[in-house]
Amino acid sequence: MISIKSKYDCCGCEACAQRCAHNAISMKRDKEGFLYPIIDPNKCTKCDICEKVCPVINQKLPSEPIKTYAAKNKDEIVRLQSSSGGIFTLLATKTINNGGVVFGAKFDEQWKVVHDYVETIEDLAKFRGSKYVQSRINDNYIKVEQFLKQGRQVLFSGTPCQIAGLKKYLIKEYKNLICVDIICHGVPSPMIWQKYKAQFELSYTSSISFRDKSNSWKTYEVVVSKDQKEVIRETVGQNVYMKIFLSDLCLRPSCAICPAKDGKSKSDITIADFWGIQYIHPEFDDDKGCNLVLINSEKGLNFFNKLECDKIESDFNTAIKYNPSYYKSVSEPKYRQYFFDNFDKYGFSIYNKIQKEQQPSLIRRIASRIKRMISE
Numbered sequence: 443m444i445s446i447k448s449k450y451d452c453c454g455c456e457a458c459a460q461r462c463a464h465n466a467i468s469m470k471r472d473k474e475g476f477l478y479p480i481i482d483p484n485k486c487t488k489c490d491i492c493e494k495v496c497p498v499i500n501q502k503l504p505s506e507p508i509k510t511y512a513a514k515n516k517d518e519i520v521r522l523q524s525s526s527g528g529i530f531t532l533l534a535t536k537t538i539n540n541g542g543v544v545f546g547a548k549f550d551e552q553w554k555v556v557h558d559y560v561e562t563i564e565d566l567a568k569f570r571g572s573k574y575v576q577s578r579i580n581d582n583y584i585k586v587e588q589f590l591k592q593g594r595q596v597l598f599s600g601t602p603c604q605i606a607g608l609k610k611y612l613i614k615e616y617k618n619l620i621c622v623d624i625i626c627h628g629v630p631s632p633m634i635w636q637k638y639k640a641q642f643e644l645s646y647t648s649s650i651s652f653r654d655k656s657n658s659w660k661t662y663e664v665v666v667s668k669d670q671k672e673v674i675r676e677t678v679g680q681n682v683y684m685k686i687f688l689s690d691l692c693l694r695p696s697c698a699i700c701p702a703k704d705g706k707s708k709s710d711i712t713i714a715d716f717w718g719i720q721y722i723h724p725e726f727d728d729d730k731g732c733n734l735v736l737i738n739s740e741k742g743l744n745f746f747n748k749l750e751c752d753k754i755e756s757d758f759n760t761a762i763k764y765n766p767s768y769y770k771s772v773s774e775p776k777y778r779q780y781f782f783d784n785f786d787k788y789g790f791s792i793y794n795k796i797q798k799e800q801q802p803s804l805i806r807r808i809a810s811r812i813k814r815m816i817s818e
């Protein structure tokens with residue numbers, strides 16, 4: 443049975459909990475706010491199915507995509523609402539037009555990030571845009587399996603580890619399933635997000651965009667609005683939540699040894715920002731958002747080829763030079779433990795405290811200069 447000896451060895455996909463036929467696994471949050479499985483020994487029959495469906499225990503080998511594209515949605519409004527080029531919406535729209543179901547990450551009524559499914563084009567808006575928080579899978583793999591068995595087409599989108607978890611959970615391949623993952627830098631703690639959003643007293647009339655592109659895609663802004671009035675509009679360099687996210691202080695431990703990057707998720711299509719487009723295909727760049735689209739399977743290629751989008755073929759190795767998160771896990775920062783141990787004491791001002799600690803003090807700098815001079 444699953445036994446989490448190290449927190450690095452669980453990405454929180456919930457495949458084990460959903461597959462256990464004896465309901466012996468519940469997911470519990472740790473002090474950092476991440477979910478881990480807990481086994482009830484009174485219910486467990488030691489069948490070991492949970493180990494067989496775990497994507498961390500059963501990792502696939504890395505692989506390269508069969509085709510690489512730069513691509514954009516032709517609908518300028520949808521592209522503006524999306525984090526990159528709006529290709530997710532095109533893939534999802536095609537699924538719904540085929541009578542299918544689309545799974546993705548949305549904000550719930552309490553502004554927590556959760557996975558869910560939609561069956562109409564209007565409802566797709568819930569999934570649009572990157573939410574920089576770990577999304578809870580809950581029982582959505584069970585729902586995917588039910589739809590697949592009914593013969594419905596299913597598009598499941600998520601992080602590479604959520605795709606890897608779904609594929610292990612399903613045990614067998616389904617022709618009517620399309621898996622779409624994102625290139626994933628890593629996912630922040632839902633607890634830190636809870637504390638950040640608490641300051642805004644959000645309601646159903648609020649909106650949040652981690653990636654507002656109205657001024658620029660490359661230098662996007664975080665925008666929080668209440669009753670259609672902007673409460674904050676901050677660049678990544680100004681927004682403390684984004685600074686903490688991008689300095690890797692609040693990421694899930696497994697993101698430091700990701701089990702599913704580098705083509706290991708076995709998704710059909712990977713979507714991402716086409717960072718570096720201004721150098722690789724300058725004629726295609728308008729700073730309104732462009733996707734890097736990596737096609738990983740023939741099924742993915744057939745699906746993508748039927749989309750009506752602006753696209754050009756590109757070179758995989760050149761493109762991922764500007765997007766190392768494709769294959770490289772984050773390095774855990776020295777102050778990560780300090781961050782979680784002291785967050786309650788300092789709140790979000792802990793970021794500035796850590797920044798100060800990281801800069802060598804004047805005395806330390808002078809001392810090390812003297813040391814260098816003596817040893818020369």
Ligand SMILES: Cc1cc2nc3c(=O)[nH]c(=O)nc-3n(C[C@H](O)[C@H](O)[C@H](O)COP(=O)(O)OP(=O)(O)OC[C@H]3O[C@@H](n4cnc5c(N)ncnc54)[C@H](O)[C@@H]3O)c2cc1C
Pocket residue numbers: 523524525526527528529530531545546547555569570571572573574575576577599600601624625626627628629630713714715716717733765767
């Ligand atoms: C946590 C996170 C880290 C990322 N890191 C990178 C990176 O390092 N490099 C890069 O190029 N791109 C990264 N992306 C992906 C990028 O931001 C866009 O989501 C992607 O390019 C798709 O853009 P789009 O315009 O096609 O669609 P959009 O409409 O912007 O994307 C929506 C898609 O993202 C999914 N999604 C949104 N939030 C989450 C979440 N919390 N968990 C799981 N799925 C989610 C939705 O289900 C949907 O499939 C990251 C996204 C997230 C959520």
Ligand code: SF4
Pocket residue numbers: 443444461462463464465466467481485486487488489490491492493
């Ligand atoms: S060993 Fe079997 S019964 Fe026990 S927790 Fe795992 S799946 Fe459930």
Ligand code: SF4
Pocket residue numbers: 444451452453454455456457458459479492495496497498499607
């Ligand atoms: S990675 Fe997923 S399947 Fe493996 S232990 Fe964690 S939650 Fe369970």
Ligand code: SF4
Pocket residue numbers: 453601602603604626627628629694696697698699700701702703
């Ligand atoms: S970096 Fe890897 S482990 Fe972390 S959320 Fe992304 S896919 Fe999952």
